[in-house]
Amino acid sequence: MTNEHAHQSLEKAEEESSLHRLMLEILDAAGIHLNGNRPWDLRLLDDRVPERVFTLGSLGLGEAYLDGHWEAERLDQFFERLLRAHIDQRVRPLRLAFHALRTRLLNRQSLRRAWKVGEAHYDLGNDFYEAMLDPRMTYTCGYWSGGAQTLAEAQEAKLDMICRKIGLERGMRVLDIGCGWGSFMGFAAERYGVSCVGVTISREQVEWAQQRYAGLPLEFRLQDYRTVDERFDRVVSVGMFEHVGRKNHRVFMEVAHRCLANGGLLLLHTIGKNRRDMTPDPWVDKYIFPNGDLPSVGQIGDAADGLFVIEDLHNFGVDYDKTLMAWHANFEAAWPRFRERLGERFHRMWRYYLLSCAGAFRARDIQLWQWVMSREGLPGGYRRPL
Numbered sequence: 001m002t003n004e005h006a007h008q009s010l011e012k013a014e015e016e017s018s019l020h021r022l023m024l025e026i027l028d029a030a031g032i033h034l035n036g037n038r039p040w041d042l043r044l045l046d047d048r049v050p051e052r053v054f055t056l057g058s059l060g061l062g063e064a065y066l067d068g069h070w071e072a073e074r075l076d077q078f079f080e081r082l083l084r085a086h087i088d089q090r091v092r093p094l095r096l097a098f099h100a101l102r103t104r105l106l107n108r109q110s111l112r113r114a115w116k117v118g119e120a121h122y123d124l125g126n127d128f129y130e131a132m133l134d135p136r137m138t139y140t141c142g143y144w145s146g147g148a149q150t151l152a153e154a155q156e157a158k159l160d161m162i163c164r165k166i167g168l169e170r171g172m173r174v175l176d177i178g179c180g181w182g183s184f185m186g187f188a189a190e191r192y193g194v195s196c197v198g199v200t201i202s203r204e205q206v207e208w209a210q211q212r213y214a215g216l217p218l219e220f221r222l223q224d225y226r227t228v229d230e231r232f233d234r235v236v237s238v239g240m241f242e243h244v245g246r247k248n249h250r251v252f253m254e255v256a257h258r259c260l261a262n263g264g265l266l267l268l269h270t271i272g273k274n275r276r277d278m279t280p281d282p283w284v285d286k287y288i289f290p291n292g293d294l295p296s297v298g299q300i301g302d303a304a305d306g307l308f309v310i311e312d313l314h315n316f317g318v319d320y321d322k323t324l325m326a327w328h329a330n331f332e333a334a335w336p337r338f339r340e341r342l343g344e345r346f347h348r349m350w351r352y353y354l355l356s357c358a359g360a361f362r363a364r365d366i367q368l369w370q371w372v373m374s375r376e377g378l379p380g381g382y383r384r385p386l
Contacts, residue, residue, distance in 0.1 A: 019050035030085035032078065040077035045069050058088060062283035062356075066348050075352060076325065079359025126208045128342075129181070131334035132327050137181035137208070140239035140269060141320040141368045151326040154319070159187040162236060164385040165312070165372055166265040168192040172233040175199075175259055177225045177252075178240020182209030182218065189216045197232070199223040225255055234267075235260050241270035241300075245293045249303035257307045260375055266308065268371040271320070272296060288353050294366065308373035311382035317361050317368035324358035 024034050033041045046069035052060035064070055072078040082088070126137075133139055134152040142154030143161055162184060168174070170193035176185050179198025182205075188194050195217035200206060201224065209220045225240075226248075235256050244252045256266050276296035285292060295303075297313075304310065331354065335347060360366050372382060 019054055020047075023050040023053065026087055030081045030087050032081055039074035040072060040081055042078065043071045045071060057282065059282040059286065062287070062352060065352050066287075066345055068348070075355035076321075076358040076362065079356045080362045081359075083360055083363035083365040126181075126204050128338060131337065132330045136183040136186065137212075138183040139180055141271075141316070142323045142326075143316060144319045144322050145316060151323070151330075154323065154326075155183070156187065159184055160191070161385075162238065162267055162269070162370070163188055163192050165370070166234045166236065166267050168194055168234065170194065173197075174234045174236065175228065175230070175232040177228075177235065177237040177256070178243070179205070179209070179220065180239065181205050182213055182220060184236060184238055185209075185218050185220075186213045186216065189213070189218055194234075197221065197228075197230070199225050199228060226251060228255060228259055230259060231261050232259055233261050233264050235264065236267045236269070238267075238269040239271075241268055242292055242294055243289070244295075245291065246295070246299060249295060249299055253303045253307050257375065262375060263378075264375065265311070265378075266371075266373040268300070268369075268373070270295060270300075270369055270371075271317075272300070272367045272369050274365070274367070284353070287349055297369075300369075300371065304373060308375060309377035310371065311374050311378060312370075312372040312384050314370045314372075314384065315367050316370075317364070317366065320361040320368050321358050324354050324361065328354040328358070 027034055027042060031040075035041070035043055046064070046067075049061075049064045049069050052064045052069075054060075056063070129137060129139065134142075134155045136152075136155060136159075138155040138159070141158065142148065142151060143158035144154045146157050146161075148154035148157050168188060172192075172194045174185070174188060174194050174196045176182075176196055176198040179185055179196075179200050180202075182198060185196040185198050186209075188196060197219045198209070199221045201222070203222055206220045206222050209218075213220075237252075237256070241252065260266055271294055273294040273296050276298045278294070278296070280293050301310070328351065331350060339347070357366075361368070372384075374382070
């Protein structure tokens with residue numbers, strides 16, 4: 001080895017040692033030990049992990065996990081501690097600046113690009129989601145706070161709460177923007193005697209829902225919400241606004257406004273972030289929800305300005321932690337059926353997704369809101385049903 005090569009090797013070793021010490025320091029601030037023996041401690045299996053983390057932030061951390069370069073017995077507890085200590089705000093690599101700039105400047109949820117998440121995420125296979133979700137295939141936060149004991153009970157409690165919040169009555173016509181597999185529409189038709197139109201960008205969701213709810217007054221459309229122009233007594237959107245994007249928040253509200261009859265109510269159920277200047281997580285953007293963009297309270301308020309009166313805002317984000325843990329338990333129990341088809345890297349990716357999100361909700365880093373809005377304000381005011 002030449003002197004120059006020896007010098008370069010020494011510099012690299014010193015840099016790796018420095019990054020290792022910095023990672024120890026940051027993890028310690030979150031109460032996490034490197035190579036400790038507690039369930040939330042990070043076990044380092046490859047010395048390149050610190051460099052990947054400080055180069056690419058959460059993207060580097062997540063990709064290193066997919067590669068099997070580190071482990072934690074309880075990923076949910078690891079992320080809860082990491083996010084409670086706001087470690088994500090201390091590691092902001094310059095290489096991710098383009099991701100943040102692109103989010104702010106470009107419309108990543110245009111009419112053409114909006115279909116990508118349907119193909120990448122929701123069309124993984126209906127049998128896969130049947131194994132993970134409740135019998136109604138409800139892929140949004142359940143409501144456990146009312147005493148639900150099972151995932152199915154929590155989801156039906158949530159669906160019934162939505163119906164009561166918007167005052168559904170027999171014979172009403174409802175629009176569901178981002179209807180998924182039709183869980184709300186099916187529940188509302190069966191229990192409250194309404195008819196519904198649902199739009200989604202997932203072909204597999206439409207096919208499944210049409211078969212499941214054949215015979216009910218429900219219409220499932222493979223259609224972008226921006227092209228809907230009909231009047232309905234009520235409008236709901238449950239777990240879809242996260243895909244709308246900040247450049248389209250106002251457009252979404254304009255669509256809801258033109259589709260909602262006078263005296264009607266809009267219910268918006270969405271995950272949200274605590275600060276409007278937060279950038280979508282690059283790992284989630286790349287591997288789970290392409291072009292996703294969580295809204296803030298302020299961004300939703302701006303979008304509704306002059307179009308709607310905010311009648312009610314309900315935060316039950318802590319219930320998403322329990323929902324995600326239930327999905328994770330179902331996923332792990334069913335995994336042997338999907339191992340050959342999806343592979344071990346997908347297994348690690350999906351586990352990381354579910355448990356990191358559970359930790360984020362537990363740490364109150366992200367929220368789950370239900371907004372109730374009216375066009376002109378309800379005479380006498382709105383009373384949230386108990």
